[in-house]
Amino acid sequence: MLVGIDLGTTNSLVAVWRKGQAQLVPNALGQVLTPSVVGLDDQGQVVVGEVARERLQTHPHLTCALFKRHMGSTWQGRLGDRTFRPEELSALVLRSLREDVERAFGEPVTEAVISVPAYFSDAQRKATRVAGELAGLKVERLINEPTAAALAYGLEQKSATTFLVFDLGGGTFDVSILELFDGVMEVRASAGDNFLGGEDFDSALVKHVLAHCPELATWHAESGEGVQRLSREAQRVRHALGQHEEVPFRFVMGRQEGSIVIDTQRFQQIAEPLIKRLRAPLDRALHDARLKVGDLDEIVLVGGATRMPLARKLVVSLFGRLPLMNINPDEVVAKGAAIQAALKQRDAALEEIVLTDVCPYTLGIETSEQYGRQIDPGHYLPIIERNSVVPLSRTREIVTLHDQQSEVLVRIFQGESRLVKDNILLGELRIAVPPRKAGEVSLSVRFTYDINGVLEAEVTTGITGETRRLVIENNPGVLSKEEIGRRLKSLEALKVHPRDRQVNSLLVARMDRLFQESLGDQRSYVGELAAYFQRELESQDELRIREAHVEITQRLDELERHW
The missing domain is CATH 2.60.34.10 (Substrate Binding Domain Of DNAk; Chain A, domain 1)
Incomplete structure (x- = not known):
């Protein structure tokens, strides 16, 4: 079975081509977005996705995130007493996605089309292939993320169209210009920044808060705590600014709580250096494609960070039109990867589409x-x-x-x-x-x-x-075939947290996080809920556990709404 995978910095998705359309496959929690976070639970078993993300704050020494940014390098992340390369951590995410599809359709998944940022280097692309191999997948094709997005939109287009795809994800920014004509989708130009994404806007927010609250900066520097807590709060504020003009950035310092109000104008000022960095790849892509703004028919937004009003405002100011968002920007790349998988399989419904790409x-x-x-x-x-x-x-x-x-x-x-x-x-x-x-x-x-x-x-x-040939296979930082074999055996020996217990593990991890974030009566309340759920788990009565899960989830949702 051949699948399409969007291996993202923040979230990853998998899709299949079924009944003439790209179908996203949910994970064990019923969600199509699987956080690209890997960790170890208290028993030393591997956890991937939402469970690992909840433990990122409470167990940072046992959890890794944002490792996609280090693909193709010698960077290593530590989980407990073990170190893992970016390819290995990515492989654990890919393996989790593969298992989701296998359980959903009852078929073995052996091949994949995996998306990569258009501006990924040769070494980063090879590292992505290695990650697929370590996950037990034959990588049939690497497809650039903006190209995959345009391919998904291209299915709906009936006439010749020139797209600009503005792809701002959690960790990378890509822009590609494509033309669709007579069933051929041709990439005209790509540009980007591999270290510019939603996470950088979060970091800018955190830096601003620390600069305006020296006591908080000193406390965190001395205690070594709260880095993940502040990052998570920055992400919440960034998302909330999409619906509200101003949002309080809340923080805890020892046994004291505080907040700084961030409004849309202030966030615009904080993010201005990052916004300037967004402009350069846009200018380069237009220059390389030999096109002017007026030559573009559509602007397509891709990636979760494009939900920020300032990103959309930038697009409107530069191109003088509203962008397309017909397809969920979080999901469009995975759907495009599934379409490319169907093209590889020569699905009859896609016979008319031909796709070209460029060397970035x-x-x-x-x-x-x-x-x-x-x-x-x-x-x-x-x-x-x-x-x-x-x-x-x-x-x-x-x-x-x-x-x-x-x-x-x-x-x-x-x-x-x-x-x-x-x-x-x-x-x-x-x-x-x-x-x-x-x-x-x-x-x-x-x-x-x-x-x-x-x-x-x-x-x-x-x-x-006389002739000499060289196929560029091994770059500095890219694993050799022998090392891939050794690491594959090592990964296979890891114990993976049971899929059917992820729902309960996620609730426990969520309560651990909320207990750490709260103080006073709220902290006591969360502690009581955690103890109550632990008693129900120990009863091993599935009905009692399910009922307690529903009740506690409702209470926590209510608590966080009034946080």
Whole structure:
């Protein structure tokens, strides 16, 4: 079975193509959004999703979040006495999504189309593939998130349309421009920022509150507590500002409570540096696509952070029109990934759709420039320019630099900077050349880039015809095949929290969080509810447990409404 997965920074979703449409698959809690959070419970079993997110504040040493931002790097997150790479943590989320589908449809899930930010680097894309492999999935295709969103919207379009997809998620920002004509959806340009999302707006809010309450900043710095609590409150305030003109940012300091009122104008000021960062990728995408604002037919909003009024206000001010939000911005990427999965399976309902994509980064090699007798190394020679339609193959000619040179080292880079020191080294290869005077031996360097982001470099010596090839597979920070095998065995040995107990575990985690957040009578009240539920759990009477669950959930909902 082939599924479409939106592996997000904040939340992840899985969808399947059924009866001519993309269908989202709910998790064990009946929700289609599964928080991209992984943790260990008190028995050392793995918990994924909402249960883990509730424990992020109460058990930060046993919980990890936002690990997607570290994909393709050597970063490691700690859960108790164990460390995990971003690929492993992502694999646990993917495995949970896979199991949700298997339980829903009674079929094994072996293949997936997984979405990635359009601006993910080569190493980040490879790390995402590794995560899929560790989760027991063959990754049939990586699809850029804005492309997936446009694909979902494209099913509803009957005429030629030019889209701009504004994708602001929890941790990344992407913008892509696409054209739909005669059943072909072509990506014209992509740009973005891999470290700009809703979480950054939350961090800006927290920074503002700490700056205006030095006592709070000192207390938290000295106690080491409350980081997750403040982040969670910032997220609540950001969401609430979508419905209210002003919202109190509440905090607890020792046994004292306080609040700072944040209104929409103040939030706009706080977020201004981040808003400026949103503009640059928009300008670059339009420039690369050789389009003006007036050439766009539709603006599509994607990602949960686009619910912020300031994000929509920015779009309206820049493009002079209201954006499309026909499809839930949290769900549209997963649906598009499921459509791509159906295209891979050649579903009859989608025979008319053809999808193209682009290479998001420039790919090139290091060269040297000669000024008289002076040789200046470290210059960047682009071979495949960013936003070139893929698959494609491009060739550039180079010549030897020194007299009697016997070999050439070709170093391959990814990036946009003039000097290679500011770009990312992907790999290198050496090729022998016949010794001649400088400039007499030419070499042909060919780059071939496919739809899945795999780069093949080929260097041919003009005089001898000798060829060397290199497929870029292992980047710094990307696991080797041997290491993948070892980590796969390690993950398989982990004990996973039983799916049928997640509902009860979530309620316990929620009460633990509320107990930590509250003071006085409220804290006592939450403690009494927690003790009551623990007694019902120990009774092992399913009916009593279900009734207590319903009652306590209602009481907690009421408590948080009047918080």
